[in-house]
Amino acid sequence: xxxxxxxxxxxxxxxxxxxxxxxxxxxxxxxxxxxxxxxxxxxxxxxxxxxxxxxxxxxxxxxxxxxxxxxxxxxxxxxxxxxxxxxxxxxxxxxxxxxxxxxxxxxxxxxxxxxxxxxxxxxxxxxxxxxxxxxxxxxxxxxxxxxxxxxxxxxxxxxxxxxxxxxxxxxxxxxxxxxxxxxxxxxxxxxxxxxxxxxxxxxxxxxxxxxxxxxxxxxxxxxxxxxxxxxxxxxxxxxxxxxxxxxxxxxxxxxxxxxxxxxxxxxxxxxxxxxxxxxxxxxxxxxxxxxxxxxxxxxxxxxxxxxxxxxxxxxxxxxxxxxxxxxxxxxxxxxxxxxxxxxxxxxxxxxxxxxxxxxxxxxxxxxxxxxxxxxxxxxxxxxxxxxx
Ligand SMILES: *Cc1c(COP(=O)(O)O)cnc(C)c1O
Numbered sequence: 001x002x003x004x005x006x007x008x009x010x011x012x013x014x015x016x017x018x019x020x021x022x023x024x025x026x027x028x029x030x031x032x033x034x035x036x037x038x039x040x041x042x043x044x045x046x047x048x049x050x051x052x053x054x055x056x057x058x059x060x061x062x063x064x065x066x067x068x069x070x071x072x073x074x075x076x077x078x079x080x081x082x083x084x085x086x087x088x089x090x091x092x093x094x095x096x097x098x099x100x101x102x103x104x105x106x107x108x109x110x111x112x113x114x115x116x117x118x119x120x121x122x123x124x125x126x127x128x129x130x131x132x133x134x135x136x137x138x139x140x141x142x143x144x145x146x147x148x149x150x151x152x153x154x155x156x157x158x159x160x161x162x163x164x165x166x167x168x169x170x171x172x173x174x175x176x177x178x179x180x181x182x183x184x185x186x187x188x189x190x191x192x193x194x195x196x197x198x199x200x201x202x203x204x205x206x207x208x209x210x211x212x213x214x215x216x217x218x219x220x221x222x223x224x225x226x227x228x229x230x231x232x233x234x235x236x237x238x239x240x241x242x243x244x245x246x247x248x249x250x251x252x253x254x255x256x257x258x259x260x261x262x263x264x265x266x267x268x269x270x271x272x273x274x275x276x277x278x279x280x281x282x283x284x285x286x287x288x289x290x291x292x293x294x295x296x297x298x299x300x301x302x303x304x305x306x307x308x309x310x311x312x313x314x315x316x317x318x319x320x321x322x323x324x325x326x327x328x329x330x331x332x333x334x335x336x337x338x339x340x341x342x343x344x345x346x347x348x349x350x351x352x353x354x355x356x357x358x359x360x361x362x363x364x365x366x367x368x369x370x371x372x373x374x375x376x377x378x379x380x381x382x383x384x385x386x387x388x
């Protein structure tokens with residue numbers, strides 16, 4: 001029995017998988033069990049922010065594994081304290097809750113917003129506005145928050161209290177504001193929704209509306225955070241400071257993590273016994289996270305992310321099949337004129353290139369430390385496939 005048959009006979013078929021059995025990786029290349037090499041412009045959906053097995057990252061995580069791999073959150077660890085401090089320093093937030101995934105980070109944000117409102121205003125001020133075409137996760141609550149009808153099937157009843165409004169339409173948002181709203185939750189760039197950046201003015205207005213009405217402004221930076229778009233948080237590029245920001249995907253370089261960040265104003269809302277996670281703040285994840293911050297959170301590194309994004313845009317915009325490129329930094333969505341992104345994804349894989357799709361677009365989330373030579377290698381394959 002080959003690996004794929006073995007796998008499929010024991011693992012639920014919840015993904016449309018490509019026929020690659022990834023065995024190891026090195027820098028920006030992934031190697032399958034037959035020794036075939038792939039240049040990776042997807043980073044495991046943006047998780048491997050420093051590529052595969054970055055030396056400093058791997059050393060940090062493995063040294064931590066030899067020292068202390070986990071302990072209960074009834075005790076303290078130095079590595080969690082160090083990571084929390086570093087993350088607060090680079091994001092400008094004051095308090096963190098640690099979980100293990102993007103969905104968990106968002107669950108925490110939702111619980112925080114509802115409890116803040118409950119503590120201050122009592123029952124019935126629990127609704128959260130989210131945007132049409134958003135994506136916030138796969139748990140029942142974050143699926144309910146997700147503003148795409150295609151996710152609202154089978155699993156009834158969904159969690160109550162989410163109201164969708166159209167992105168970039170401030171009138172629509174204002175028309176939904178009543179005394180029942182406790183939070184507004186947005187992605188600055190809708191990732192799964194097709195790499196669609198929101199308007200700067202809209203985001204500014206959302207921030208103001210939240211301030212004026214004592215509504216929490218929640219930013220889901222699960223995909224856009226940790227340097228992905230050329231600033232450590234994308235809110236920094238939009239010139240806003242949300243009350244709550246969630247991060248996950250690339251934050252620990254490929255070990256599971258999810259964090260909910262907030263300011264001192266909301267840092268005491270979730271008190272003892274109101275929230276928790278067995279694995280949250282796991283020492284391996286924290287060690288990985290410190291290694292990522294050490295590399296990513298420097299002006300030079302972040303400038304390079306922006307420049308590499310511009311380089312990709314410039315190179316791909318010369319390709320006759322490319323209709324439009326959107327996104328920021330190394331989070332890009334590419335619309336095609338005649339070809340289907342899903343077909344290109346399969347062909348790319350045959351040709352030694354890993355990419356992603358989002359809706360009808362090709363999506364690129366390359367490792368943040370990719371070199372120009374590696375980018376050329378990947379883009380040349382992609383352009384060849386697009387033009388053939
Ligand atoms: C991936 C993603 C999530 C869900 O993260 P998981 O780690 O899969 O739970 C939530 N929000 C956004 C914006 C994402 O891109």
